[in-house]
Amino acid sequence: MPEVLKAPLVVEFPFTRSLGPVQSAFLTGLRERVVLGVTTTDGRTLVPPVEYDPVTADDLRDLVEVGSTGTVTTWAWNHAPRRGQPLTTPFAWVLVRLDGADTALLHALDAPGPDAVHTGMRVRIRWAGERTGAITDIACFEPYDGEPAELTGSTGEFADPVGGIVAAARLDYTYSPGRAQTAYINSLVDRRTVGERCPSCRKVYVPPRGACPTCGVPTAEQVEVGPRGTVTTFCIVNIKAKNLDIEVPYVYAHIALDGADLALHARIGGIPYDQVRMGLRVEPVWTDGARYPDHYRPTGEPDADYDAYKELL
Amino acid sequence: MTRDIAVVAFAQTDVLRTTDELSEVEMLMPVLHSVLDRTGLKTADIGFTCSGSSDYLAGRAFSFTLALDGVGAWPPISESHVEMDGAWALYEAWTKLLTGDADTALVYSYGKSSPGSLRDVLTRQLDPYYVAPLWPDSVALAALQAQALIDAGDTDESALAAIGVRSRRVATLNSRAQLRGSLPQGDYVVRPLRTGDCPPVGDGAAAVILAAGARARELCSRPAWIRGIDHRIEAHALGVRDLTDSPSTRLAAERAGAFERPVDTAELHAPFSSQEVVLRKALRLDDSVRVNLSGGALAANPMMAAGLVRVGEAAARIHRGESDRALAHATSGPCLQQNLVAVLEGEPR
Numbered sequence: 214m215p216e217v218l219k220a221p222l223v224v225e226f227p228f229t230r231s232l233g234p235v236q237s238a239f240l241t242g243l244r245e246r247v248v249l250g251v252t253t254t255d256g257r258t259l260v261p262p263v264e265y266d267p268v269t270a271d272d273l274r275d276l277v278e279v280g281s282t283g284t285v286t287t288w289a290w291n292h293a294p295r296r297g298q299p300l301t302t303p304f305a306w307v308l309v310r311l312d313g314a315d316t317a318l319l320h321a322l323d324a325p326g327p328d329a330v331h332t333g334m335r336v337r338i339r340w341a342g343e344r345t346g347a348i349t350d351i352a353c354f355e356p357y358d359g360e361p362a363e364l365t366g367s368t369g370e371f372a373d374p375v376g377g378i379v380a381a382a383r384l385d386y387t388y389s390p391g392r393a394q395t396a397y398i399n400s401l402v403d404r405r406t407v408g409e410r411c412p413s414c415r416k417v418y419v420p421p422r423g424a425c426p427t428c429g430v431p432t433a434e435q436v437e438v439g440p441r442g443t444v445t446t447f448c449i450v451n452i453k454a455k456n457l458d459i460e461v462p463y464v465y466a467h468i469a470l471d472g473a474d475l476a477l478h479a480r481i482g483g484i485p486y487d488q489v490r491m492g493l494r495v496e497p498v499w500t501d502g503a504r505y506p507d508h509y510r511p512t513g514e515p516d517a518d519y520d521a522y523k524e525l526l
Numbered sequence: 527m528t529r530d531i532a533v534v535a536f537a538q539t540d541v542l543r544t545t546d547e548l549s550e551v552e553m554l555m556p557v558l559h560s561v562l563d564r565t566g567l568k569t570a571d572i573g574f575t576c577s578g579s580s581d582y583l584a585g586r587a588f589s590f591t592l593a594l595d596g597v598g599a600w601p602p603i604s605e606s607h608v609e610m611d612g613a614w615a616l617y618e619a620w621t622k623l624l625t626g627d628a629d630t631a632l633v634y635s636y637g638k639s640s641p642g643s644l645r646d647v648l649t650r651q652l653d654p655y656y657v658a659p660l661w662p663d664s665v666a667l668a669a670l671q672a673q674a675l676i677d678a679g680d681t682d683e684s685a686l687a688a689i690g691v692r693s694r695r696v697a698t699l700n701s702r703a704q705l706r707g708s709l710p711q712g713d714y715v716v717r718p719l720r721t722g723d724c725p726p727v728g729d730g731a732a733a734v735i736l737a738a739g740a741r742a743r744e745l746c747s748r749p750a751w752i753r754g755i756d757h758r759i760e761a762h763a764l765g766v767r768d769l770t771d772s773p774s775t776r777l778a779a780e781r782a783g784a785f786e787r788p789v790d791t792a793e794l795h796a797p798f799s800s801q802e803v804v805l806r807k808a809l810r811l812d813d814s815v816r817v818n819l820s821g822g823a824l825a826a827n828p829m830m831a832a833g834l835v836r837v838g839e840a841a842a843r844i845h846r847g848e849s850d851r852a853l854a855h856a857t858s859g860p861c862l863q864q865n866l867v868a869v870l871e872g873e874p875r
Binding site for chain 2: 222236240261263267268286287289290299307308316318327332347349394422423426431
């Protein structure tokens with residue numbers, strides 16, 4: 214068996230997230246070098262602040278300023294920073310209880326080495342040069358042995374509060390489609406379409422995924438299907454997709470390739486859109502260098518009988 | 527209506543560092559067939575099917591729907607999915623059987639961690655406003671918890687090392703485990719946690735069958751009756767929690783009846799050595815209890831399946847007559863955020 218295919222797969226998502234009143238005040242405060250907490254009904258101050266009490270689920274809206282200095286409650290030395298983390302040089306992850314707060318904030322501590330870090334040590338915020346209203350407006354913490362920082366007197370009201378953040382993320386994968394789909398993709402290189410037959414119900418699935426969804430058993434017997442097929446159903450697309458160089462209206466269809474027991478979907482060309490019909494016999498049209506048929510066009514054969522494809526609708 | 531519900535069969539794959547040659551459904555199918563074979567049931571006999579997995583591991587939306595091919599989902603079956611460890615799918619199946627809507631349930635879960643970088647992938651389950659933008663990885667967060675335990679005097683680095691060593695030594699008897707035998711404790715990954723304190727990253731799948739009342743007795747000579755099961759969650763923010771304790775585990779155990787009588791066996795889902803310290807304390811487990819004879823998550827931690835494996839391992843010991851009353855624990859999220867406890871019993875022999 215040839216090697217299983219592999220390819221890089223990058224998933225990136227710049228989620229735009231809106232903020233509630235407390236989160237908005239907190240992140241706007243960071244932009245203005247002010248740290249805000251929220252007071253619970255039992256008098257505790259939560260930093261970072263949340264909009265609902267984690268114990269009672271009460272609405273929390275009473276903002277209170279806390280210090281930009283604080284105390285490490287626990288730490289972990291990160292000798293090999295990873296992509297996206299606050300510092301590119303070795304640093305300590307820390308939970309810091311800021312002066313005036315009853316809970317701790319997670320961030321990074323810039324320190325020369327693990328011997329320079331201990332629980333209970335005093336630290337202060339190092340502000341980022343450019344601040345936008347995000348947790349990364351705190352560049353990191355740094356060791357600090359001075360007096361507790363003075364408060365700015367902020368009320369939590371700011372001009373031009375931030376209403377949202379863009380939570381950008383990127384994850385890198387190596388995608389492998391597995392044995393069955395590797396065989397399918399490799400066959401397309403030779404402009405052939407290969408499915409797999411279920412040993413139990415004898416149906417031929419294309420593209421094959423290595424399992425029969427009806428019987429729940431592995432499939433292994435390869436079967437070449439097509440190249441011709443029958444349109445089982447279709448729709449007319451009237452809205453142009455972004456970055457898609459196909460004139461509308463066009464037809465998108467389910468096509469039962471000869472010998473297959475599952476319909477594939479593809480675009481239909483070579484015929485006016487309003488003349489496509491169920492039962493139309495079609496064949497693939499390949500373009501040079503393509504890895505799958507560009508579209509399917511009529512073969513000129515008589516239409517297939519409904520009974521020939523009704524099970525595949 | 528109250529019904530007695532039991533785990534009647536369990537199967538799992540070997541847990542492997544990579545399984546490139548297999549799609550998820552190809553990895554899963556042998557386990558499904560194995561667990562069905564143990565009971566003689568066919569897919570069509572199953573009243574309810576529930577699965578656990580996470581799209582973030584594969585990097586593809588709705589990837590779990592492809593895995594359904596492996597259970598023969600046509601003609602349509604009664605089916606559900608949780609975006610969590612399969613232990614929570616088992617909880618849903620248990621409630622379904624309690625209602626009387628079904629007498630048997632197939633529960634399965636699987637995870638392939640190998641396509642991505644698991645430490646990075648798991649950052650995406652964190653608070654997206656205050657935490658995820660800093661990309662603290664799963665080992666870093668566990669290390670913060672470990673240091674808190676050391677500061678509290680609950681453990682030290684050599685005691686943590688001993689947990690890792692013991693787990694991998696007993697795992698020599700578990701042919702499915704990924705890490706077995708004598709292994710070096712290794713270098714720091716994120717201090718104070720070393721390689722030996724961290725779970726291996728691996729791919730694997732597991733499945734169990736649940737059955738109610740008389741049906742369970744037909745399918746299994748010694749069913750593992752679920753005497754209680756409960757799950758609880760901690761506050762979302764790490765800085766709000768006391769990381770040296772797990773009140774959610776304790777509460778779940780209490781509601782599951784774990785403290786009513788001693789258990790003889792416990793399968794704990796503690797991906798990091800330090801988390802076993804927390805769980806033993808929360809569950810009041812002393813040295814009379816045999817803990818993680820399978821090797822636990824330090825020997826094999828297939829994401830989304832490792833918790834279900836804990837229930838399955840505990841049940842299998844009851845099936846084999848090696849335990850009469852066992853506790854199974856599953857966790858999800860950073861620093862033991864969410865915890866499930868089940869108490870399983872075999873009838874007197």
